Amino acid sequence: MTPPGLHVRNASLTFGQRALFSKLECEFPASSWTCLLGRSGSGKSSLLRMIAGLHLPDNHHLDLTTSDGEALRGRLAWMAQQDLLVPWERVLGNVMLGARWRGERSASAVARAREMLALVGLAERADAWPAALSGGQRQRVSLARTLFEDASVVLMDEPFSAVDAITRLELHELAYRLLAERTVIMVTHDPLEALRLAERILVLKGDPARLVPLAAPETPRPRALDDAEVQTRQTALVAELRETADAQ
Numbered sequence: 001m002t003p004p005g006l007h008v009r010n011a012s013l014t015f016g017q018r019a020l021f022s023k024l025e026c027e028f029p030a031s032s033w034t035c036l037l038g039r040s041g042s043g044k045s046s047l048l049r050m051i052a053g054l055h056l057p058d059n060h061h062l063d064l065t066t067s068d069g070e071a072l073r074g075r076l077a078w079m080a081q082q083d084l085l086v087p088w089e090r091v092l093g094n095v096m097l098g099a100r101w102r103g104e105r106s107a108s109a110v111a112r113a114r115e116m117l118a119l120v121g122l123a124e125r126a127d128a129w130p131a132a133l134s135g136g137q138r139q140r141v142s143l144a145r146t147l148f149e150d151a152s153v154v155l156m157d158e159p160f161s162a163v164d165a166i167t168r169l170e171l172h173e174l175a176y177r178l179l180a181e182r183t184v185i186m187v188t189h190d191p192l193e194a195l196r197l198a199e200r201i202l203v204l205k206g207d208p209a210r211l212v213p214l215a216a217p218e219t220p221r222p223r224a225l226d227d228a229e230v231q232t233r234q235t236a237l238v239a240e241l242r243e244t245a246d247a248q
């Protein structure tokens with residue numbers, strides 16, 4: 001798995017009379033972790049969906065190229081705020097949902113799914129139903145499913161926003177460890193989350209929105225809460241986001 005970098009050009013999106021953004025351009029280097037922030041409604045999720053090639057109303061456009069020139073299809077995983085576990089499959093079945101949809105039911109797939117569950121610390125819960133898990137555990141299953149797909153590009157839309165603050169910090173450690181080396185784009189509302197995990201920070205700002213890059217700390221990730229650079233830059237990032245909101 002050699003993750004590609006992504007180059008987005010001419011990203012434009014209009015809903016009704018409102019142009020959310022027009023002709024955005026941005027680069028996501030191979031094996032880098034980018035966090036995308038911005039005020040609510042600025043179009044973060046829509047941009048991520050467009051990069052993923054997911055369905056949107058047809059008044060949008062985006063040109064996407066990969067650094068290796070190969071198609072992104074089959075190399076992409078999506079992780080959302082809602083864990084998207086299906087209630088009629090047990091935990092193990094949820095991890096290997098993609099394999100089932102593709103008609104792969106080999107013993108090696110089952111073994112791999114168990115391996116991924118072990119990585120997220122849920123080996124013992126393979127036969128549990130999703131309803132019996134906590135929100136944090138469900139997100140860990142979701143992470144195991146992302147790992148099972150072995151995608152080199154991972155797009156995450158507020159993946160940790162529905163869990164409590166302490167679980168979120170634990171999930172940061174886990175996600176960082178397990179997704180290292182992949183090309184990750186993560187939408188988040190949480191400046192601290194971005195400052196702990198990101199190598200690059202982009203803010204969607206203005207109306208129509210443009211992408212403003214902000215300096216991320218240069219200390220090793222996942223950064224500690226009391227990392228001096230995290231503290232300093234948090235003030236600047238919050239100010240940037242507040243200015244974004246005020247400007248609307």
Ligand SMILES: Nc1ncnc2c1ncn2[C@@H]1O[C@H](COP(=O)(O)OP(=O)(O)OP(=O)(O)O)[C@@H](O)[C@H]1O
Pocket residue numbers: 015020038039040041042043044045046047056057
């Ligand atoms: N399918 C759709 N049809 C019409 N309008 C939409 C559609 N999807 C999103 N919008 C509008 O586009 C805008 C951007 O939505 P989007 O979810 O991309 O923003 P966001 O920055 O991710 O917001 P949040 O942080 O609140 O999740 C919002 O005003 C939303 O109401």
